[in-house]
Amino acid sequence: MEFHLSDYSKIDSYLIAHLDESIAELSRLVAQPSVGAQNWGMQACAEMVGEMLQKRGFTVEILPTGGAPVVLGERKGKSDKTLMFYNHYDVQPAEPLDLWETPPFEPSQRDGKLYGRGVSDDKGHLTSRLHTIDALLAEDGELPCNVKFIVEGEEETGSMHLPKFITANKEKLAADACIWEFGGVDHREVPMQYLGLRGICYVELSIETAAIDVHSGLGGSIFANAAWRLVWALNTLKSPDEKILIPGWYEGIIPPTARDRELFAAQPDVADEYKTQFGVKGFLKGLTGGVDLQIAEVFEPTCTICGLTSGYQGLGSKTVLPARASAKVDFRIALGQTIERCLVLLRQHLDAQGFSDIEIKFMGGGPAARTDPDHPFIKLVVDSAEEIFESKMELIPMVGGSGPNYPFVHELNMPVATAGLGHPDSRAHAPNENIRIDLYLKHARHMARVLKGFAQ
Amino acid sequence: MEFHLSDYSKIDSYLIAHLDESIAELSRLVAQPSVGAQNWGMQACAEMVGEMLQKRGFTVEILPTGGAPVVLGERKGKSDKTLMFYNHYDVQPAEPLDLWETPPFEPSQRDGKLYGRGVSDDKGHLTSRLHTIDALLAEDGELPCNVKFIVEGEEETGSMHLPKFITANKEKLAADACIWEFGGVDHREVPMQYLGLRGICYVELSIETAAIDVHSGLGGSIFANAAWRLVWALNTLKSPDEKILIPGWYEGIIPPTARDRELFAAQPDVADEYKTQFGVKGFLKGLTGGVDLQIAEVFEPTCTICGLTSGYQGLGSKTVLPARASAKVDFRIALGQTIERCLVLLRQHLDAQGFSDIEIKFMGGGPAARTDPDHPFIKLVVDSAEEIFESKMELIPMVGGSGPNYPFVHELNMPVATAGLGHPDSRAHAPNENIRIDLYLKHARHMARVLKGFAQ
Numbered sequence: 001m002e003f004h005l006s007d008y009s010k011i012d013s014y015l016i017a018h019l020d021e022s023i024a025e026l027s028r029l030v031a032q033p034s035v036g037a038q039n040w041g042m043q044a045c046a047e048m049v050g051e052m053l054q055k056r057g058f059t060v061e062i063l064p065t066g067g068a069p070v071v072l073g074e075r076k077g078k079s080d081k082t083l084m085f086y087n088h089y090d091v092q093p094a095e096p097l098d099l100w101e102t103p104p105f106e107p108s109q110r111d112g113k114l115y116g117r118g119v120s121d122d123k124g125h126l127t128s129r130l131h132t133i134d135a136l137l138a139e140d141g142e143l144p145c146n147v148k149f150i151v152e153g154e155e156e157t158g159s160m161h162l163p164k165f166i167t168a169n170k171e172k173l174a175a176d177a178c179i180w181e182f183g184g185v186d187h188r189e190v191p192m193q194y195l196g197l198r199g200i201c202y203v204e205l206s207i208e209t210a211a212i213d214v215h216s217g218l219g220g221s222i223f224a225n226a227a228w229r230l231v232w233a234l235n236t237l238k239s240p241d242e243k244i245l246i247p248g249w250y251e252g253i254i255p256p257t258a259r260d261r262e263l264f265a266a267q268p269d270v271a272d273e274y275k276t277q278f279g280v281k282g283f284l285k286g287l288t289g290g291v292d293l294q295i296a297e298v299f300e301p302t303c304t305i306c307g308l309t310s311g312y313q314g315l316g317s318k319t320v321l322p323a324r325a326s327a328k329v330d331f332r333i334a335l336g337q338t339i340e341r342c343l344v345l346l347r348q349h350l351d352a353q354g355f356s357d358i359e360i361k362f363m364g365g366g367p368a369a370r371t372d373p374d375h376p377f378i379k380l381v382v383d384s385a386e387e388i389f390e391s392k393m394e395l396i397p398m399v400g401g402s403g404p405n406y407p408f409v410h411e412l413n414m415p416v417a418t419a420g421l422g423h424p425d426s427r428a429h430a431p432n433e434n435i436r437i438d439l440y441l442k443h444a445r446h447m448a449r450v451l452k453g454f455a456q
Numbered sequence: 457m458e459f460h461l462s463d464y465s466k467i468d469s470y471l472i473a474h475l476d477e478s479i480a481e482l483s484r485l486v487a488q489p490s491v492g493a494q495n496w497g498m499q500a501c502a503e504m505v506g507e508m509l510q511k512r513g514f515t516v517e518i519l520p521t522g523g524a525p526v527v528l529g530e531r532k533g534k535s536d537k538t539l540m541f542y543n544h545y546d547v548q549p550a551e552p553l554d555l556w557e558t559p560p561f562e563p564s565q566r567d568g569k570l571y572g573r574g575v576s577d578d579k580g581h582l583t584s585r586l587h588t589i590d591a592l593l594a595e596d597g598e599l600p601c602n603v604k605f606i607v608e609g610e611e612e613t614g615s616m617h618l619p620k621f622i623t624a625n626k627e628k629l630a631a632d633a634c635i636w637e638f639g640g641v642d643h644r645e646v647p648m649q650y651l652g653l654r655g656i657c658y659v660e661l662s663i664e665t666a667a668i669d670v671h672s673g674l675g676g677s678i679f680a681n682a683a684w685r686l687v688w689a690l691n692t693l694k695s696p697d698e699k700i701l702i703p704g705w706y707e708g709i710i711p712p713t714a715r716d717r718e719l720f721a722a723q724p725d726v727a728d729e730y731k732t733q734f735g736v737k738g739f740l741k742g743l744t745g746g747v748d749l750q751i752a753e754v755f756e757p758t759c760t761i762c763g764l765t766s767g768y769q770g771l772g773s774k775t776v777l778p779a780r781a782s783a784k785v786d787f788r789i790a791l792g793q794t795i796e797r798c799l800v801l802l803r804q805h806l807d808a809q810g811f812s813d814i815e816i817k818f819m820g821g822g823p824a825a826r827t828d829p830d831h832p833f834i835k836l837v838v839d840s841a842e843e844i845f846e847s848k849m850e851l852i853p854m855v856g857g858s859g860p861n862y863p864f865v866h867e868l869n870m871p872v873a874t875a876g877l878g879h880p881d882s883r884a885h886a887p888n889e890n891i892r893i894d895l896y897l898k899h900a901r902h903m904a905r906v907l908k909g910f911a912q
Contacts, residue, residue, distance in 0.1 A: 037772030093774055157772050198673065202773045211735025215885045216786045217654065217857030220758030221698075222730075222739045222749060227761035227783075228694065235691040238684065240810070242677075274678075279667025283678045293678060302676030305683035306776050311763035312784060316493025316613050317658045317819040318549050319786050319858075320762050320885055323735075327683075328768060330672045330775050354696070363773040401673030402775075429671045429776060 011448045014135040019441055022131040023114060025052070026440075027107040029089075029123045030116040036090035036157040042068040045089045049126070049151050056133050058149065063169075065161035068153025072172070075133075077143030079455040084148045084175035086408065086416075087126040088155035091118035092429045099431035113434045121428040122181045124435045125420050125443070126151060129179075132447040144455035148175055152404075155181070158202050158364015159404035166407040177377040177454065178414045179447070180405065184422025185439065187273050191385045191393040191446075193378060194418040196370020198298060199333035200402035201342045202306075202363040205233065206326035209357070213311070219321040226325035227310040233355040234327060238303045242284050246349040249301065249342070254335040256299045260397040263373070264294045267394065277424065298400040302332040328363070332402065335368045369406040370398055371415045377454070381417040384449035388442050419446055467904045470591040475897055478587040479570060481508070482896075483563040485545075485579045486572040492546035492613040498524040501545045505582070505607050512589050514605065519625075521617035524609025528628070531589075533599030535911040540604045540631035542864065542872075543582040544611035547574035548885045555887035569890045577884040578637045580891045581876050581899070582607060585635075588903040600911035604631055608860075611637070614658050614820015615860035622863040633833040633910065634870045635903070636861065640878025641895065643729045647841045647849040647902075649834060650874040652826020654754060655789035656858035657798045658762075658819040661689065662782035665813070669767070675777040682781035683766040689811040690783060694759045698740050702805040705757065705798070710791040712755045716853040719829065720750045723850065733880060754856040758788040784819070788858060791824045825862040826854055827871045833910075837873040840905035844898050875902055 029052070034045035046069045050060045053073035061072045068090060094104035094117045102108040107116035114124070129149075136143055150173065152162050166173060185191050209224040219225075238244050271289030274280065287293045306329065311322030333342060343362060350358050371378060373395050385393040408416050421443040427433045485508070490501035502525045506516045509529035517528045524546060550560035550573045558564040563572035570580070585605075592599055606629065608618050622629060641647050665680040675681075694700050727745030730736065743749045762785065767778030789798060799818060806814050827834060829851050841849040864872050877899040883889045 037770060037774055039771070093768065093770055095768070095770060156775075200673075200775070202775070204773075209736070212883075213886055214734050215857065216758070216760040216762055217656075217788060217855070218753065219734070219856075220760040220786065220788050221752045221754075221756045221856065222741075222743060223734065223736055224740060225760060227764050228696075230764070231687050231690045231761065232696045234687045240684075240688045278670050278675070278679065280665070280679055284680060285678075287678060296677045297674065298677075300677045302672070304672045304676040304681060304777055305687065305767065306672055306774060306778065307767035307769045308683050308686070308764045308781060309769040311761065312549065312551065313763045313765040314493060314549055314551060315495070316549075317660075317784060317786075318493055318762060318885070319612075319656070319658070319760075321760055322762065325764060328773060330676065330773075332673060332676050399673070400675075400677065401671065429774070430669055 008445070008448060010139045011135045012445055014138050015131060015441060015444050015448070018131070018134065022127055023437065023440070026114065026119065026124055026127040029127060030107045030118050031105055033105050034090050034118070034153065035093050036068060036154055037093050042090065042153050046071050046153055049089050052130060053149055056130060056137065065165045067161045070153070070162070070165055071149070071151040073149040075143055075147050077145040077147060077455065079145040081455060082146035082148060082175040083451060083454050084150060084178040084414070085129055086178055087149065087151045087181045088122045088153065089126070089151050090153045090156050091121065092156050096431065101432055112437055114437060115432055115434045117433055120422055120426040120433055120435045122155065124440060125181055128421055128440050128444045129447055131444040132451065135444070135448060136451060144452045147451070148173070154364070155403060158200065159366060160364040162404045163366060163407045166411050170411065173412055175412065175414060178408050178416045179450065180416050180418040181403065182422055183418040183420030184426070185389065187424045188268065189389070190391045191389045192396050193382055193393050194396045194399045195373050195378070196398040197368060197403045197405050198398060198400055199337060199368035200365040201331040201333055201339050202365050203329050203331070203346070204326055204361040204363055205230065205329055206324070206359050206361065207357055208324050210323040213323050214321040216319040216321045223321060226322045229355070229357060230310065230325040230327055233350060233353070233358045234305065236349070236353045236355070244301060244303050246345050248345050252336045253301070256295050256397070259373070261291055261295065263395050263397045264291045267294060267396070270294065273424065298398040299334060301334045301337065302330070304330040306330050332400065333368060335370070338367055339365050365402070366404050367406045369409040371409060371417065373397065375415040377415040378417050380453050381419055381450055384453050385419070385446050388445050419443065419450065464901070464904060466595045467591045468901055470594050471587060471897060471900050471904070474587070474590065478583055479893065479896070482570065482575065482580055482583040485583060486563045486574050487561055489561050490546050490574070490609065491549050492524060492610055493549050498546065498609050502527050502609055505545050508586060509605060512586060512593065521621045523617045526609070526618070526621055527605070527607040529605040531599055531603050533601040533603060533911065535601040537911060538602040538604060538631040539907060539910050540606060540629070540634040540870070541585055542634055543605065543607045543637045544578045544609065545582070545607050546609045546612050547577065547579070548612050552887065557888055568893055570893060571888055571890045573889055576878055576882040576889055576891045578611065580896060581637055584877055584896050584900045585903055587900040588907065591900070591904060592907065600908045603907070604629070610820070611859060614656065615822060616820045618860045619822060619863045622867050626867065629868055631868065631870060634864050634872045635906065636872050636874040637859065638878055639874035639876030640882070641845065643880045644724060645845070646847045647845045648852050649838055649849050650852045650855045651829050651834070652854040653824060653859045653861045654854060654856050655793060655824035656821040657787040657789055657795050658821050659785050659787070659802070660782055660817040660819055661686065661785055662780070662815050662817065663813055664780050666779040669779050670777040672775040672777045679777060681777050683778045685811070685813060686766065686781040686783055689806060689809070689814045690761065692805070692809045692811070700757060700759050702801050704801050708792045709757065712751050712853070715829070717747055717751065719851050719853045720747045723750060723852070726750065729880065754854040755790060757790045757793065758786070760786040762786050788856065789824060791826070794823055795821050821858070822860050823862050825865040827865060827873065829853065831871040833871040834873050836909050837875055837906055840909050841875070841902050844901050875899065875906065
């Protein structure tokens with residue numbers, strides 16, 4: 001690593017000198033499981049985050065939401081301006097456990113990386129930002145501006161309670177700009193500025209056709225089968241050409257603009273990278289790469305089966321006619337679509353197709369939102385990255401993933417910029433999630449520059 | 457219970473006096489798990505069965521089959537005729553475990569019943585027949601005819617190796633007639649004579665679309681999803697009106713005869729019983745009851761999804777695009793259909809529908825077969841039941857379940873009669889499997905009469 005020693009030399013030196021301590025703090029945080037989907041360790045992890053903020057002189061509140069609590073931290077700084085960091089302490093389930101090289105909740109360093117569930121998504125982002133706070137306090141004795149942390153516990157399960165929490169706490173959460181929970185470099189080591197997030201409407205579809213499972217030799221010809229009902233119902237949602245078949249689904253969608261295509265055209269082709277990384281031979285809908293692949297990836301609504309479960313799933317065979325079946329279905333929604341309308345259209349469609357027996361359980365989600373690529377705060381975050389990453393930060397108009405940026409953009413009326421320590425093989429949501437420690441340090445250095453630049 | 461004390465009074469007295477010992481022996485056999493699908497305890501259970509036969513003076517062989525071993529027992533008797541008992545020592549998986557009131561492998565008596573996995577299917581049938589053997593030996597000092605036991609270990613997983621084993625051991629297995637592994641009374645307490653078994657072709661359909669699961673926010677629009685591919689492929693197999701869509705599937709099927717309809721017409725309607733027992737409101741294909749319901753139940757080919765598995769199936773939500781998916785599918789096949797042809801038709805159909813990526817794994821099965829309702833051996837079994845059950849045994853031309861009767865009927869050229877201790881709520885293959893102890897005793901008494909009657 002080469003460093004440009006400008007007026008940030010003391011802060012950078014501090015960040016380098018104390019890097020191991022920060023990684024140790026991250027490791028402690030990762031060792032505290034906080035799997036939202038399994039309601040495992042949530043309160044304990046929230047308290048640990050609260051203590052970490054308190055240690056840095058932040059006023060901390062751990063507030064109920066109806067689900068996992070939100071941790072709020074606030075510390076005044078020199079300037080009147082307020083920068084907010086949005087992070088989350090919850091993590092994805094670690095399953096399938098047998099594919100992890102080292103246990104998911106026992107963080108382990110090798111080859112310049114730290115492995116563990118949540119190291120990247122999102123605990124590493126939180127502790128690297130605290131590392132920045134430590135350096136600024138150590139060198140300057142104060143923060144350059146007011147800083148607020150909002151650390152929620154339901155990001156991975158759809159941030160069910162966050163929008164209402166934000167609406168109810170608008171004054172407490174007032175700030176001038178927000179740094180989002182994630183960001184990072186692409187496969188060329190170029191840092192990326194992700195300007196928007198696709199929406200999500202996650203549902204569980206389930207059905208019960210009988211009180212008990214039946215011997216399939218008896219029931220096969222005459223009893224309804226929950227697994228079959230589910231398969232037929234799912235089949236009405238999307239055709240093999242990937243078109244969502246729910247009437248009205250595509251209405252009101254705001255299509256990508258010429259500027260969006262222009263920004264993607266400036267990006268390298270991701271086709272080969274994806275093929276290697278995920279072990280796929282090609283893409284859906286005849287896509288081969290280029291702008292079209294990237295536009296499809298992030299702007300189009302999707303209907304993804306995330307899980308199927310019914311009947312006997314063990315070794316060998318069992319001749320049973322299942323009474324129950326369920327599917328977890330993740331609808332990514334585009335700019336202009338709303339959760340409320342999607343749920344109504346889905347119910348109407350299943351009823352019209354003869355599947356009133358399929359129950360829909362909303363599991364969380366929110367609409368899509370994005371920030372203007374030409375906002376001055378975006379320019380600050382982009383410009384201050386260049387010295388550290390030795391490459392211009394590039395603008396990505398939208399990503400395919402989701403998060404609760406809508407209330408930040410539309411309720412708190414803030415620009416939201418992304419910045420982070422991610423890399424293409426960080427395996428968020430998958431076994432062997434990891435961070436590169438060099439990028440962890442770079443992110444902390446970047447945040448020091450953003451905080452100081454923002455305060456001016 | 458009331459007993460008709462004819463010339464069987466001593467034997468009946470013995471069976472009553474030693475009933476607890478036989479139930480204790482059954483309990484020991486049930487406590488030895490033997491879950492074929494999970495390859496759990498098979499050898500140990502085979503050896504236990506071998507010891508139980510040896511104790512009664514049978515010459516025992518435990519023979520390899522390529523899968524779970526077959527236990528053969530043979531003991532000479534007074535007459536030259538040979539009666540064979542076909543039983544199996546393997547049991548269905550006990551899952552879902554949380555629905556059992558008492559642990560499946562810790563047999564438990566309450567309200568005149570014994571509960572445990574395999575008490576009815578099929579360990580209770582085996583020990584009740586050994587109880588008969590004990591009584592005959594105790595009272596007469598010898599068996600009335602030669603008796604052979606064939607006790608296999610793969611019945612619940614499709615008797616993969618039994619047909620070849622029978623072909624290879626035709627002389628050793630020669631006999632004049634066979635008592636099948638199951639039987640019992642219906643909801644009116646009337647004993648049933650089941651004359652045939654539908655065939656079965658059990659397959660696992662599976663697909664892998666990528667090397668690893670992908671974040672659904674990234675992959676949803678552009679990567680193939682294993683769960684969706686499976687849903688679409690399954691959807692091509694059967695339509696919601698229950699018609700199997702595989703071309704040629706229904707060709708060559710031998711339809712039910714006028715005699716079949718006549719035999720079913722003599723049966724009471726099962727519609728209400730089924731509704732109560734399984735908690736269903738109605739039946740498929742507009743069936744309401746009567747002969748049509750019974751004919752559909754046992755003569756029609758079926759395509760039953762027994763299990764579905766893909767992606768995340770735990771609590772809450774996980775935003776993942778699954779790389780793998782599989783379904784266990786149980787095709788019941790009718791008289792005239794063959795396994796070989798069904799597998800070819802299924803592969804051709806999936807290929808023609810664009811699903812060459814779906815792998816088919818054959819998990820076991822065999823064709824349908826049945827015995828002439830007017831065979832003298834059937835008459836013996838039927839007539840000898842009347843005194844014990846205080847009701848005429850009724851003839852059922854075919855049942856919907858499956859078993860390896862084909863090689864017994866068509867290779868060993870024997871009539872196969874059913875007789876047993878089952879009752880409508882015995883919950884074979886489901887949680888809380890049970891037997892009624894009164895029926896256990898009746899079956900042992902019935903078998904004593906069949907053995908003596910057969911020897912004459």
